[in-house]
Amino acid sequence: MAKKDAPGMRGQRSRNDSGPLRQKRGDTNVGTIEQQYNRDFGVRSDMHLDTLLEQTGHKSLNDLIRSDAGKKP
Template identity: 45%
Template sequence: MAAKHFPKGLDGRQRDANGEIRQKRSDTLVRTLRQRYGDDFAKGMRADTKLKTVLQREGADSLSDVLKKK
């Protein structure tokens, strides 16, 4: 059985089956996010910190909320 691929939106981000943008997993590492969002992302936090910890420290519900605070 072939893996099911969901279409990407115009912005190139992966979408769920219902068309909503997929959320980053809470175990994504800060080093991975820095590759995408720059070295200043989660400044002062170690590279092996998980997104879940960043969200808790920032009092944010999602990665989008953290990025909006910048």
Template identity: 50%
Template sequence: MKQPGLDGRHRDQNGQIRQKNGTTQVGTLREQYGEGFAEGRRSDMHLKTLLEREGASSLSQLLKKGS
């Protein structure tokens, strides 16, 4: 049986936790991180676009930047 990884993500075959895909939509991320995530941004914006516009290289960096 597969065990869930960090934040409900699953681990790859080599044991690493799978990263969020760049095509994940902001609306989906708001379900996990709250309605205040990427406030003022459209819910259908892709994560990769949000990262580019915010000058962040990863979701983790963006979350740290916002706090």
């Protein structure tokens, strides 16, 4: 099994040449993110991540996941 790239991350994410983790693609479907992080954001599953971030005012997927948005009881 491959070593995770950063603590607390699910799976591996590559890093940019300058070192930081690359951002999640904006055209990723929200349904994919909901399944991966066990969340329900109450939007259509075919909505793109960029659109959801714009609507919620979050700057990144990390900010969205760490917020209370979509947490299942």
